[in-house]
Amino acid sequence: MTVHFHEEDLPAGVLADGPVAVDTETMGLVTPRDRLCVVQISDGQGDEHLVRFAKGSNYDAPNLKAVLADPARVKIYHFARFDLAAIEHYLGVVAAPVFCTKIASKMTRTYTDRHGLKNLTEELLGESMSKQQQSSDWGAPTLNDAQREYAASDVRYLHRLREILIERLKREDRLELAEACYEFLPARARLDIAGWADKDIFSHE
Amino acid sequence: MTVHFHEEDLPAGVLADGPVAVDTETMGLVTPRDRLCVVQISDGQGDEHLVRFAKGSNYDAPNLKAVLADPARVKIYHFARFDLAAIEHYLGVVAAPVFCTKIASKMTRTYTDRHGLKNLTEELLGESMSKQQQSSDWGAPTLNDAQREYAASDVRYLHRLREILIERLKREDRLELAEACYEFLPARARLDIAGWADKDIFSHE
Ligand SMILES: Nc1ncnc2c1ncn2[C@@H]1O[C@H](COP(=O)(O)O)[C@@H](OP(=O)(O)O)[C@H]1O
Ligand SMILES: Nc1ncnc2c1ncn2[C@@H]1O[C@H](COP(=O)(O)O)[C@@H](OP(=O)(O)O)[C@H]1O
Numbered sequence: 001m002t003v004h005f006h007e008e009d010l011p012a013g014v015l016a017d018g019p020v021a022v023d024t025e026t027m028g029l030v031t032p033r034d035r036l037c038v039v040q041i042s043d044g045q046g047d048e049h050l051v052r053f054a055k056g057s058n059y060d061a062p063n064l065k066a067v068l069a070d071p072a073r074v075k076i077y078h079f080a081r082f083d084l085a086a087i088e089h090y091l092g093v094v095a096a097p098v099f100c101t102k103i104a105s106k107m108t109r110t111y112t113d114r115h116g117l118k119n120l121t122e123e124l125l126g127e128s129m130s131k132q133q134q135s136s137d138w139g140a141p142t143l144n145d146a147q148r149e150y151a152a153s154d155v156r157y158l159h160r161l162r163e164i165l166i167e168r169l170k171r172e173d174r175l176e177l178a179e180a181c182y183e184f185l186p187a188r189a190r191l192d193i194a195g196w197a198d199k200d201i202f203s204h205e
Numbered sequence: 206m207t208v209h210f211h212e213e214d215l216p217a218g219v220l221a222d223g224p225v226a227v228d229t230e231t232m233g234l235v236t237p238r239d240r241l242c243v244v245q246i247s248d249g250q251g252d253e254h255l256v257r258f259a260k261g262s263n264y265d266a267p268n269l270k271a272v273l274a275d276p277a278r279v280k281i282y283h284f285a286r287f288d289l290a291a292i293e294h295y296l297g298v299v300a301a302p303v304f305c306t307k308i309a310s311k312m313t314r315t316y317t318d319r320h321g322l323k324n325l326t327e328e329l330l331g332e333s334m335s336k337q338q339q340s341s342d343w344g345a346p347t348l349n350d351a352q353r354e355y356a357a358s359d360v361r362y363l364h365r366l367r368e369i370l371i372e373r374l375k376r377e378d379r380l381e382l383a384e385a386c387y388e389f390l391p392a393r394a395r396l397d398i399a400g401w402a403d404k405d406i407f408s409h410e
Contacts, residue, residue: 081407103407106404177392180392180395181406183388183389184386195315201308202389202393
């Protein structure tokens with residue numbers, strides 16, 4: 001289990017085929033304002049890759065973009081909506097097809113309202129995660145060890161969570177409904193970028 | 206321009222080909238509790254058809270269901286989410302493909318937060334609608350003239366609104382985004398029936 005650090009792009013050929021776990025770190029929650037600083041990606045075999053973008057980056061990352069845009073690779077996220085928006089806005093690709101562990105959690109763990117990644121990994125995997133670096137300066141010239149470890153841990157458990165959540169979705173007859181949500185997520189992210197971030201477009205009001 | 210009243214099903218062959226405007230009247234806003242009382246439907250040629258379901262109805266309405274389920278007919282609604290849920294729950298069909306004038310309004314009339322059907326018909330068509338019968342007893346043994354007129358008026362303007370809203374969506378480059386929302390609407394309605402009516406499944410919380 002190694003955390004690999006890269007600047008401005010993923011090296012070619014470092015990922016096994018199949019679904020990849022993806023997360024992003026940004027300067028904040030307002031996508032068009034808060035630049036994309038790090039993309040984390042893992043093929044679920046034990047290693048995590050961090051791709052760092054410097055201030056002023058042109059986000060010209062052909063290897064990373066090819067993986068993200070690959071229609072044959074499912075991208076596993078926790079709260080995909082946010083990452084899809086950052087990736088589309090800064091990297092210019094729609095990083096689908098999607099599996100979102102937060103939506104799967106909402107649709108199966110109806111006995112709780114705690115759908116944070118930390119809650120999920122604790123309950124479903126018995127692993128504890130530190131969220132201390134969540135609000136940190138991801139735009140700093142160098143990322144410290146705690147930040148790197150935090151960023152890597154955000155993609156470390158997603159493959160295993162997905163397996164369990166797929167079983168739960170099947171058990172509760174909600175896999176199809178979850179998949180309909182996943183299909184809409186790229187459009188939901190585009191609405192966020194376009195200015196509807198604070199609106200539920202489906203609400204009556 | 207005639208309002209046609211039918212009990213328990215639409216007669217065969219009364220609608221021209223093409224998109225149909227659809228609305229429903231129910232006993233209230235909680236779909237599994239509040240039974241479907243009336244389905245209104247119009248082909249946009251000037252007539253409106255009201256299909257009335259009595260208390261205890263088995264909702265065995267083959268002609269109406271065939272029109273609603275026809276994948277070649279766009280169904281035009283105002284706030285499709287609610288009607289799709291009532292139709293799926295009581296009639297057992299997914300009444301898609303969808304055009305929703307409320308979503309189109311939200312995505313184009315960004316200069317206002319008034320996206321009610323009355324607001325739309327006034328601004329875009331210069332027609333005024335009475336909303337007096339909106340909260341009335343749609344389960345009564347007979348519907349009075351004011352109710353019939355109200356129910357019919359709810360589908361009367363939808364074809365014309367759709368034409369104008371499609372032009373606006375194109376002008377603002379948002380037609381594709383609106384269509385992504387329309388595709389998700391049947392799943393959004395299924396979530397409502399399944400118990401997520403008060404939740405935005407895409408929210409962080
Ligand atoms: N409105 C919001 N509130 C909190 N977190 C949000 C958010 N919008 C997006 N996020 C992102 O969602 C992730 C947190 O999800 P959760 O709380 O469910 O574990 C965070 O990602 P990171 O952990 O990568 O920073 C955070 O950046
Ligand atoms: N939460 C809600 N509040 C108000 N109206 C709602 C609603 N959920 C569904 N509706 C339906 O949405 C329609 C009103 O839309 P609008 O206010 O945009 O004109 C009404 O249909 P009817 O007019 O057929 O009764 C109403 O029944």
